[in-house]
Amino acid sequence: MLLEVANLVVRYPLPGGLFFRSRRFVEPVKGVSFRIRAGRTVGLVGESGSGKTTIGKAVVRLIAPHSGEIRYRQERIDGLSGARLHPYRKRVQMIFQDPHNSLNPRLSIARILGEPLEIHFPALRAQERRSRAADLLRRVGLPSDSLDRFPHEFSGGQRQRIGIARALAVEPELIVCDEPVSALDVSIQAQIVNLLQDLQQELGLAYLFISHDLAVVEHMSDEVLVLNEGRIVEAAPPEELYRNPKNEYTRKLLAAVPSL
Amino acid sequence: MSSLPAKSSGLWRQVISRPQGALALGLLAFLYLCALFAPFLAPYGPSDQDLQRTYHPPTALTWTREGLSVRLYKNSDPTQALYQPIPGKTAVVRWLPLGHPYRLFGLFPCRRHLFGVESKQKIYLLGSDSTGRDVFSRLLYGAQVSLSIGLIGISISLGVGLIAGGLAGYFGGWFDSLVMRTTELLMAIPGLYLLLALRGAFASQFSSGEVYLLIVIILSFLGWSGAARVIRGLALSLRAQTFVDAAIVTGLSPWRILWRHLLPNLASYLLVASALSIPGYILGEAALSFLGIGIQEPAASWGLMLAQAQEMKVFMCNFWWLLTPGAAVFLTVAAFNLLGDTLRDVIDPHFRTGNR
Numbered sequence: 120m121l122l123e124v125a126n127l128v129v130r131y132p133l134p135g136g137l138f139f140r141s142r143r144f145v146e147p148v149k150g151v152s153f154r155i156r157a158g159r160t161v162g163l164v165g166e167s168g169s170g171k172t173t174i175g176k177a178v179v180r181l182i183a184p185h186s187g188e189i190r191y192r193q194e195r196i197d198g199l200s201g202a203r204l205h206p207y208r209k210r211v212q213m214i215f216q217d218p219h220n221s222l223n224p225r226l227s228i229a230r231i232l233g234e235p236l237e238i239h240f241p242a243l244r245a246q247e248r249r250s251r252a253a254d255l256l257r258r259v260g261l262p263s264d265s266l267d268r269f270p271h272e273f274s275g276g277q278r279q280r281i282g283i284a285r286a287l288a289v290e291p292e293l294i295v296c297d298e299p300v301s302a303l304d305v306s307i308q309a310q311i312v313n314l315l316q317d318l319q320q321e322l323g324l325a326y327l328f329i330s331h332d333l334a335v336v337e338h339m340s341d342e343v344l345v346l347n348e349g350r351i352v353e354a355a356p357p358e359e360l361y362r363n364p365k366n367e368y369t370r371k372l373l374a375a376v377p378s379l
Numbered sequence: 380m381s382s383l384p385a386k387s388s389g390l391w392r393q394v395i396s397r398p399q400g401a402l403a404l405g406l407l408a409f410l411y412l413c414a415l416f417a418p419f420l421a422p423y424g425p426s427d428q429d430l431q432r433t434y435h436p437p438t439a440l441t442w443t444r445e446g447l448s449v450r451l452y453k454n455s456d457p458t459q460a461l462y463q464p465i466p467g468k469t470a471v472v473r474w475l476p477l478g479h480p481y482r483l484f485g486l487f488p489c490r491r492h493l494f495g496v497e498s499k500q501k502i503y504l505l506g507s508d509s510t511g512r513d514v515f516s517r518l519l520y521g522a523q524v525s526l527s528i529g530l531i532g533i534s535i536s537l538g539v540g541l542i543a544g545g546l547a548g549y550f551g552g553w554f555d556s557l558v559m560r561t562t563e564l565l566m567a568i569p570g571l572y573l574l575l576a577l578r579g580a581f582a583s584q585f586s587s588g589e590v591y592l593l594i595v596i597i598l599s600f601l602g603w604s605g606a607a608r609v610i611r612g613l614a615l616s617l618r619a620q621t622f623v624d625a626a627i628v629t630g631l632s633p634w635r636i637l638w639r640h641l642l643p644n645l646a647s648y649l650l651v652a653s654a655l656s657i658p659g660y661i662l663g664e665a666a667l668s669f670l671g672i673g674i675q676e677p678a679a680s681w682g683l684m685l686a687q688a689q690e691m692k693v694f695m696c697n698f699w700w701l702l703t704p705g706a707a708v709f710l711t712v713a714a715f716n717l718l719g720d721t722l723r724d725v726i727d728p729h730f731r732t733g734n735r
Contacts, residue, residue, distance in 0.1 A: 176624075179628050181624055181627060181628065204630075205630055208628065208629065208630035209630070211628075212628060212629075213624075213625070213628045215621045215624065215625060216621075217621055220620050220621040220622060221621040221622050221624075221625050222622055222625075223622040223626075223640050223643075223644070224644070225643035225644055225646075226639075226640075226643070234626070234629060234631065234639075235629045235630070238629060238630050238631060239630065282625075285625065285629070289629070289630075
């Protein structure tokens with residue numbers, strides 16, 4: 120078992136206290152449990168505000184969980200911080216929803232891809248980092264002469280490929296994909312989804328695939344979790360879920376998919 | 380978010396391609412070159428007195444058989460400083476003569492000046508002051524103080540503002556509260572009174588070098604709070620950008636994120652802010668010196684020269700040339716403001732005016 124999440128609760132304090140931290144809070148994730156096996160994909164669907172992204176951010180430890188356990192290869196990572204989180208950062212990466220904001224506009228592609236290499240492979244020389252970055256670009260289907268260009272010179276789909284290349288740079292085992300295609304237009308969506316599947320087969324990656332697009336999740340996932348108001352209401356393999364939804368909310372969600 | 384062109388050479392090319400940008404940059408380049416080469420350009424030292432020629436009007440230049448010359452003057456009424464040109468008497472302007480010794484850039488000992496006249500006569504391009512010192516020379520020496528104080532002051536206050544505001548915005552929490560309450564405290568006190576109080580808190584007997592340092596420190600102390608607040612706001616908004624999350628997930632340390640991801644994105648603001656706030660420092664030094672608590676005699680600064688132009692005699696007898704430091708301050712401040720506006724236009728298209 121690669122990742123185990125048990126009774127995950129995430130809370131944000133609400134602002135309001137003038138001098139002291141306020142006692143009020145919101146709870147976007149109210150006790151969620153799931154598991155991801157190595158090389159498999161778990162899909163996470165739900166409407167906006169259901170807590171999908173928050174779960175993803177808690178898994179990569181962008182936010183600290185309030186309670187619950189997150190285990191990676193049997194090791195608890197929910198309480199770690201700073202340098203002790205460093206080995207985990209090399210194993211688990213994230214792909215972000217908005218390809219326009221997720222790349223620093225002031226850095227060249229070579230530096231964007233070189234940064235994770237610098238951190239996690241300190242033995243590499245500058246020239247080796249550069250050739251690795253070129254390899255990564257080739258792997259995600261971009262010409263390797265893009266290295267000295269800047270993010271604004273690329274289209275949305277190409278930027279998302281760069282984001283994927285950055286996630287791949289550290290040779291991770293698990294990638295949290297936070298709505299990786301929802302900001303792209305439909306023809307590009309298919310290309311990115313196929314790229315992610317190819318990479319999974321090639322590198323044996325596991326995905327936590329977060330989306331509100333049921334069709335994409337069905338296509339990608341080995342297991343689908345349906346999230347509603349911070350709780351998992353149904354968990355099943357996609358064929359079963361789509362053919363025979365047990366939960367009322369799942370049925371509503373499926374009925375809401377526009378049919379062309 | 381505002382965006383900077385990828386390469387800084389592109390930015391400067393864009394600034395120069397606009398008429399107002401080229402004008403401002405050209406003017407500032409001229410002023411700073413004048414300040415840098417002040418000892419060479421000035422025919423006299425900043426404190427070379429000539430009590431026989433007080434309040435001398437600017438000497439007229441004429442063309443004679445010997446070349447470019449200055450008219451000679453006779454002091455017809457010493458009480459009123461009434462000078463009259465002596466008809467037909469001139470002194471030829473000498474190029475690169477030997478004069479009083481100085482060190483160029485504070486390093487190279489040198490005696491050559493750009494121009495001068497024979498030592499018995501004087502050339503006063505902008506007249507002389509109450510002790511017969513050359514206003515033109517003092518203006519050049521004063522430029523060294525007045526123009527450098529802005530650059531040094533802005534570096535210190537933006538540096539402090541960047542560190543305080545950047546950390547406050549990025550980390551938040553109690554450090555944020557501490558920094559913000561401190562800036563509010565500083566901003567709540569009217570600037571001029573704080574300036575006077577801070578200057579008053581130190582002893583009045585200082586060497587001119589120490590006073591210079593003290594003024595820079597006081598002005599920076601007042602200046603950092605505004606910068607810190609804006610930088611905090613920018614850091615907060617940058618902090619929310621996904622690429623910072625991406626950097627955290629990559630495993631970058633907070634310092635590295637601040638240095639490599641936030642700072643370059645703040646560069647455009649810092650550039651505009653420094654161009655627009657340098658005039659404040661120049662005016663601050665001028666105000667302190669004007670009030671007699673800044674740069675002290677015999678050193679020269681524009682504010683100090685203006686303070687000397689306050690005398691009733693100057694107004695009664697219309698010694699207008701003593702007000703030229705005011706024109707110099709005006710030109711410098713206008714040029715910096717123009718440069719700041721142009722930079723902002725280039726960097727932030729939202730504020731772009733006109734059809735470019």
